[in-house]
Amino acid sequence: MIQMDGETGGDKEKVLEKYNFWFLDRNDRCKPDKVSRGVRQMSEGTVPRVMTMSKNREQFWLKLGEFLNQIPVFGHYSSIYGGLTSLYLQFFE
Template structure:
């Protein structure tokens, strides 16, 4: 969810039925039980956010670059593009 919520993770968690607090900030056991059922039945919504897709792209690109002869050897030693991406973004 990081990078995709606009700073409001509560709304996103509630949207996917994983916000467990009621209006008094007390644990709502009905919500917890519903989430457990969703997980057990494999009904949890799965999505790839734009930030996650970008991260996966750079990781795959880094893996590819590490396979290039000579360059890949030194790239993998120093962490290459993958390391740079994960440190910046």
């Protein structure tokens, strides 16, 4: 089983296919050769790190939140209430 967090908008299948981890044909039947390649990549430790627009956006908001929480006074209250990062993740993810 492969889990991919952070991807929204119904593009998970496209992303998995891009990274050679989509194992079904057009009729939703398993493609054993693709499964074998995926297993081999995992055993060799050569699975690429999946980076998507959604994941990049999430990382941006997390870094921005960390930065804002370091600002004196504002950062104190921001961190108490979850900050912009929390608001973003609640409303836009």
